[in-house]
Amino acid sequence: xxxxxxxxxxxxxxxxxxxxxxxxxxxxxxxxxxxxxxxxxxxxxxxxxxxxxxxxxxxxxxxxxxxxxxxxxxxxxxxxxxxxxxxxxxxxxxxxxxxxxxxxxxxxxxxxxxxxxxxxxxxxxxxxxxxxxxxxxxxxxxxxxxxxxxxxxxxxxxxxxxxxxxxxxxxxxxxxxxxxxxxxxxx
Amino acid sequence: xxxxxxxxxxxxxxxxxxxxxxxxxxxxxxxxxxxxxxxxxxxxxxxxxxxxxxxxxxxxxxxxxxxxxxxxxxxxxxxxx
Numbered sequence: 001x002x003x004x005x006x007x008x009x010x011x012x013x014x015x016x017x018x019x020x021x022x023x024x025x026x027x028x029x030x031x032x033x034x035x036x037x038x039x040x041x042x043x044x045x046x047x048x049x050x051x052x053x054x055x056x057x058x059x060x061x062x063x064x065x066x067x068x069x070x071x072x073x074x075x076x077x078x079x080x081x082x083x084x085x086x087x088x089x090x091x092x093x094x095x096x097x098x099x100x101x102x103x104x105x106x107x108x109x110x111x112x113x114x115x116x117x118x119x120x121x122x123x124x125x126x127x128x129x130x131x132x133x134x135x136x137x138x139x140x141x142x143x144x145x146x147x148x149x150x151x152x153x154x155x156x157x158x159x160x161x162x163x164x165x166x167x168x169x170x171x172x173x174x175x176x177x178x179x180x181x182x183x184x185x186x187x
Numbered sequence: 188x189x190x191x192x193x194x195x196x197x198x199x200x201x202x203x204x205x206x207x208x209x210x211x212x213x214x215x216x217x218x219x220x221x222x223x224x225x226x227x228x229x230x231x232x233x234x235x236x237x238x239x240x241x242x243x244x245x246x247x248x249x250x251x252x253x254x255x256x257x258x259x260x261x262x263x264x265x266x267x268x
Contacts, residue, residue: 039254108210109226127229130252139255174209176231178251181209
Protein backbone atom coordinates (compact mmCIF):
# COMPACT_ATOMS: atom_id res chain seq x y z
CA UNK A 1 0.00 0.00 0.00
CA UNK A 2 1.47 3.36 -0.98
CA UNK A 3 1.84 6.31 1.39
CA UNK A 4 -0.77 8.21 -0.63
CA UNK A 5 -3.37 5.48 -0.08
CA UNK A 6 -2.63 5.39 3.63
CA UNK A 7 -2.94 9.18 3.89
CA UNK A 8 -6.23 9.01 2.00
CA UNK A 9 -7.53 6.37 4.41
CA UNK A 10 -6.35 8.43 7.38
CA UNK A 11 -8.14 11.45 5.95
CA UNK A 12 -11.47 9.73 6.53
CA UNK A 13 -10.77 9.77 10.25
CA UNK A 14 -9.87 13.43 10.73
CA UNK A 15 -12.15 16.42 11.25
CA UNK A 16 -12.12 20.04 12.39
CA UNK A 17 -14.41 19.31 15.31
CA UNK A 18 -13.24 20.44 18.73
CA UNK A 19 -14.23 18.22 21.65
CA UNK A 20 -14.09 19.82 25.09
CA UNK A 21 -14.15 17.78 28.23
CA UNK A 22 -17.17 19.70 29.54
CA UNK A 23 -19.21 18.97 26.42
CA UNK A 24 -22.19 16.75 27.06
CA UNK A 25 -23.46 15.24 23.81
CA UNK A 26 -27.12 16.06 23.25
CA UNK A 27 -27.59 14.26 20.00
CA UNK A 28 -26.72 10.84 18.71
CA UNK A 29 -23.99 11.07 16.10
CA UNK A 30 -24.43 9.91 13.40
CA UNK A 31 -28.20 10.17 13.00
CA UNK A 32 -29.90 6.87 13.92
CA UNK A 33 -30.92 6.36 10.29
CA UNK A 34 -27.26 6.03 9.45
CA UNK A 35 -26.80 3.35 12.09
CA UNK A 36 -28.30 0.53 10.05
CA UNK A 37 -24.93 -1.04 9.30
CA UNK A 38 -23.92 -0.79 12.98
CA UNK A 39 -27.19 -2.41 14.04
CA UNK A 40 -26.77 -5.26 11.56
CA UNK A 41 -23.17 -5.76 12.70
CA UNK A 42 -24.27 -5.89 16.34
CA UNK A 43 -27.05 -8.34 15.62
CA UNK A 44 -24.68 -10.58 13.67
CA UNK A 45 -22.05 -10.41 16.41
CA UNK A 46 -24.59 -11.15 19.15
CA UNK A 47 -25.94 -14.09 17.21
CA UNK A 48 -22.46 -15.52 16.71
CA UNK A 49 -21.54 -15.06 20.38
CA UNK A 50 -24.68 -16.93 21.42
CA UNK A 51 -24.11 -19.68 18.86
CA UNK A 52 -20.51 -20.16 20.04
CA UNK A 53 -21.55 -20.08 23.68
CA UNK A 54 -24.05 -22.83 22.98
CA UNK A 55 -21.38 -24.91 21.22
CA UNK A 56 -18.92 -24.53 24.08
CA UNK A 57 -21.16 -24.52 27.14
CA UNK A 58 -24.10 -26.60 25.90
CA UNK A 59 -27.12 -26.22 28.17
CA UNK A 60 -25.01 -24.12 30.54
CA UNK A 61 -25.35 -21.31 28.00
CA UNK A 62 -28.89 -20.67 29.22
CA UNK A 63 -27.67 -20.13 32.77
CA UNK A 64 -25.01 -17.66 31.62
CA UNK A 65 -27.37 -15.59 29.48
CA UNK A 66 -30.13 -15.69 32.10
CA UNK A 67 -27.71 -14.37 34.72
CA UNK A 68 -26.49 -11.65 32.39
CA UNK A 69 -30.07 -10.59 31.62
CA UNK A 70 -31.02 -10.62 35.31
CA UNK A 71 -28.07 -8.41 36.22
CA UNK A 72 -29.03 -6.02 33.43
CA UNK A 73 -32.64 -5.95 34.67
CA UNK A 74 -31.56 -5.15 38.24
CA UNK A 75 -29.09 -2.56 36.99
CA UNK A 76 -31.60 -0.70 34.81
CA UNK A 77 -34.55 -0.88 37.22
CA UNK A 78 -32.72 0.34 40.32
CA UNK A 79 -33.26 3.96 39.29
CA UNK A 80 -37.02 3.47 38.99
CA UNK A 81 -39.64 3.93 41.68
CA UNK A 82 -40.19 0.87 43.90
CA UNK A 83 -43.75 -0.43 44.27
CA UNK A 84 -45.56 -3.57 45.29
CA UNK A 85 -48.51 -3.31 42.92
CA UNK A 86 -47.70 -5.66 40.07
CA UNK A 87 -49.80 -3.81 37.46
CA UNK A 88 -48.02 -0.54 38.26
CA UNK A 89 -44.71 -2.40 38.22
CA UNK A 90 -45.47 -3.74 34.75
CA UNK A 91 -46.23 -0.21 33.55
CA UNK A 92 -42.85 0.82 34.95
CA UNK A 93 -41.24 -2.14 33.23
CA UNK A 94 -42.80 -1.13 29.94
CA UNK A 95 -41.08 2.28 30.30
CA UNK A 96 -37.77 0.59 31.11
CA UNK A 97 -37.97 -1.67 28.09
CA UNK A 98 -39.09 1.05 25.66
CA UNK A 99 -37.16 1.02 22.41
CA UNK A 100 -35.91 -2.54 22.83
CA UNK A 101 -39.00 -4.47 23.75
CA UNK A 102 -42.69 -3.70 23.83
CA UNK A 103 -45.26 -5.89 25.52
CA UNK A 104 -48.93 -5.97 26.40
CA UNK A 105 -50.63 -7.62 29.33
CA UNK A 106 -52.86 -10.24 27.81
CA UNK A 107 -55.51 -12.77 28.81
CA UNK A 108 -57.43 -15.50 27.00
CA UNK A 109 -61.03 -14.49 26.30
CA UNK A 110 -62.49 -16.88 28.89
CA UNK A 111 -60.52 -15.36 31.79
CA UNK A 112 -62.05 -12.51 33.76
CA UNK A 113 -58.85 -11.08 35.25
CA UNK A 114 -55.36 -10.43 33.92
CA UNK A 115 -53.94 -11.93 37.09
CA UNK A 116 -54.71 -15.61 36.61
CA UNK A 117 -54.72 -18.23 39.35
CA UNK A 118 -54.39 -21.80 38.16
CA UNK A 119 -53.12 -24.99 39.81
CA UNK A 120 -51.88 -23.10 42.85
CA UNK A 121 -49.80 -20.56 40.94
CA UNK A 122 -50.51 -16.93 40.15
CA UNK A 123 -49.38 -15.58 36.81
CA UNK A 124 -49.87 -12.91 34.18
CA UNK A 125 -49.58 -13.49 30.44
CA UNK A 126 -47.36 -11.03 28.60
CA UNK A 127 -47.31 -10.80 24.81
CA UNK A 128 -44.00 -9.40 23.62
CA UNK A 129 -44.40 -7.60 20.32
CA UNK A 130 -41.27 -5.61 19.45
CA UNK A 131 -38.23 -7.56 20.55
CA UNK A 132 -34.59 -6.95 19.72
CA UNK A 133 -33.79 -10.57 20.64
CA UNK A 134 -36.27 -11.96 18.09
CA UNK A 135 -34.89 -9.61 15.45
CA UNK A 136 -31.33 -10.69 16.18
CA UNK A 137 -32.24 -14.37 15.96
CA UNK A 138 -34.15 -13.94 12.73
CA UNK A 139 -31.37 -11.83 11.28
CA UNK A 140 -29.02 -14.79 11.81
CA UNK A 141 -31.45 -17.60 11.03
CA UNK A 142 -31.30 -18.97 14.59
CA UNK A 143 -34.15 -20.68 16.44
CA UNK A 144 -36.16 -18.79 19.02
CA UNK A 145 -36.45 -19.86 22.65
CA UNK A 146 -32.70 -20.53 23.10
CA UNK A 147 -30.05 -18.78 25.20
CA UNK A 148 -30.58 -15.32 23.73
CA UNK A 149 -34.25 -15.48 24.76
CA UNK A 150 -33.02 -16.31 28.26
CA UNK A 151 -31.43 -12.84 28.46
CA UNK A 152 -34.87 -11.29 28.04
CA UNK A 153 -36.22 -13.78 30.57
CA UNK A 154 -33.55 -12.69 33.05
CA UNK A 155 -33.98 -9.02 32.18
CA UNK A 156 -37.72 -9.03 32.95
CA UNK A 157 -37.28 -11.10 36.11
CA UNK A 158 -34.45 -8.84 37.33
CA UNK A 159 -36.42 -5.67 36.67
CA UNK A 160 -39.61 -7.00 38.32
CA UNK A 161 -37.62 -8.19 41.35
CA UNK A 162 -35.95 -4.80 41.63
CA UNK A 163 -39.22 -2.85 41.36
CA UNK A 164 -41.46 -5.02 43.54
CA UNK A 165 -38.88 -6.58 45.84
CA UNK A 166 -40.53 -9.96 45.24
CA UNK A 167 -39.28 -13.07 43.45
CA UNK A 168 -40.64 -13.69 39.97
CA UNK A 169 -40.25 -16.22 37.18
CA UNK A 170 -40.86 -15.89 33.47
CA UNK A 171 -41.80 -18.86 31.34
CA UNK A 172 -41.63 -18.83 27.58
CA UNK A 173 -44.96 -20.30 26.47
CA UNK A 174 -44.72 -19.73 22.75
CA UNK A 175 -42.43 -17.99 20.29
CA UNK A 176 -43.62 -16.63 16.97
CA UNK A 177 -42.30 -14.48 14.14
CA UNK A 178 -44.42 -11.48 15.14
CA UNK A 179 -45.00 -11.91 18.88
CA UNK A 180 -44.12 -14.22 21.76
CA UNK A 181 -46.25 -15.31 24.68
CA UNK A 182 -44.64 -15.38 28.13
CA UNK A 183 -46.01 -16.19 31.53
CA UNK A 184 -44.87 -14.02 34.44
CA UNK A 185 -45.20 -16.24 37.49
CA UNK A 186 -45.53 -14.32 40.75
CA UNK A 187 -44.13 -15.82 43.93
CA UNK B 188 -60.01 -8.27 17.87
CA UNK B 189 -57.98 -10.01 15.22
CA UNK B 190 -59.95 -11.38 12.28
CA UNK B 191 -58.68 -14.61 10.73
CA UNK B 192 -59.65 -15.79 7.28
CA UNK B 193 -58.81 -19.23 5.92
CA UNK B 194 -58.78 -19.64 2.16
CA UNK B 195 -60.81 -22.83 1.80
CA UNK B 196 -59.49 -23.43 -1.71
CA UNK B 197 -55.88 -23.33 -0.51
CA UNK B 198 -56.10 -25.08 2.90
CA UNK B 199 -55.00 -28.70 2.59
CA UNK B 200 -56.08 -29.66 6.09
CA UNK B 201 -52.56 -30.55 7.27
CA UNK B 202 -53.42 -29.35 10.78
CA UNK B 203 -50.07 -27.65 11.43
CA UNK B 204 -51.80 -24.45 12.55
CA UNK B 205 -53.97 -26.47 14.95
CA UNK B 206 -50.90 -28.08 16.53
CA UNK B 207 -48.79 -24.93 16.62
CA UNK B 208 -51.24 -22.44 18.11
CA UNK B 209 -50.76 -22.24 21.90
CA UNK B 210 -54.21 -20.70 22.34
CA UNK B 211 -56.10 -23.39 20.40
CA UNK B 212 -57.55 -20.88 17.99
CA UNK B 213 -58.01 -23.45 15.21
CA UNK B 214 -59.82 -26.75 14.86
CA UNK B 215 -59.88 -29.17 11.96
CA UNK B 216 -63.38 -29.64 10.62
CA UNK B 217 -64.01 -31.78 7.54
CA UNK B 218 -60.30 -31.57 6.63
CA UNK B 219 -60.28 -27.80 6.78
CA UNK B 220 -58.78 -25.50 9.38
CA UNK B 221 -61.42 -23.36 11.05
CA UNK B 222 -60.58 -20.47 13.42
CA UNK B 223 -63.01 -21.36 16.21
CA UNK B 224 -61.55 -19.01 18.82
CA UNK B 225 -60.19 -15.97 16.95
CA UNK B 226 -60.74 -13.91 20.11
CA UNK B 227 -57.81 -15.79 21.67
CA UNK B 228 -55.38 -14.90 18.87
CA UNK B 229 -52.47 -12.79 20.15
CA UNK B 230 -51.03 -12.15 16.68
CA UNK B 231 -47.81 -14.14 16.92
CA UNK B 232 -48.28 -15.25 13.28
CA UNK B 233 -46.71 -18.68 13.85
CA UNK B 234 -49.60 -20.26 11.96
CA UNK B 235 -49.08 -17.77 9.17
CA UNK B 236 -45.44 -18.78 8.86
CA UNK B 237 -45.98 -22.52 9.25
CA UNK B 238 -48.89 -22.86 6.79
CA UNK B 239 -47.48 -24.64 3.71
CA UNK B 240 -50.41 -23.51 1.57
CA UNK B 241 -50.25 -19.88 2.72
CA UNK B 242 -53.98 -20.09 3.27
CA UNK B 243 -54.22 -17.81 6.31
CA UNK B 244 -54.95 -14.12 6.52
CA UNK B 245 -54.94 -12.08 9.72
CA UNK B 246 -56.52 -8.65 9.95
CA UNK B 247 -55.84 -6.26 12.82
CA UNK B 248 -52.45 -7.63 13.92
CA UNK B 249 -49.89 -5.26 15.44
CA UNK B 250 -46.85 -5.57 13.18
CA UNK B 251 -43.72 -5.82 15.30
CA UNK B 252 -40.62 -3.84 14.34
CA UNK B 253 -38.34 -5.61 11.87
CA UNK B 254 -34.97 -3.92 12.00
CA UNK B 255 -33.36 -7.16 10.85
CA UNK B 256 -34.51 -6.76 7.28
CA UNK B 257 -31.47 -5.95 5.17
CA UNK B 258 -32.72 -3.22 2.85
CA UNK B 259 -29.82 -3.67 0.43
CA UNK B 260 -30.50 -7.40 0.08
CA UNK B 261 -34.20 -6.68 -0.44
CA UNK B 262 -33.37 -4.09 -3.11
CA UNK B 263 -31.18 -6.64 -4.90
CA UNK B 264 -33.90 -9.30 -4.63
CA UNK B 265 -36.48 -6.90 -6.02
CA UNK B 266 -34.25 -6.27 -9.02
CA UNK B 267 -34.00 -10.03 -9.66
CA UNK B 268 -37.68 -10.72 -9.04
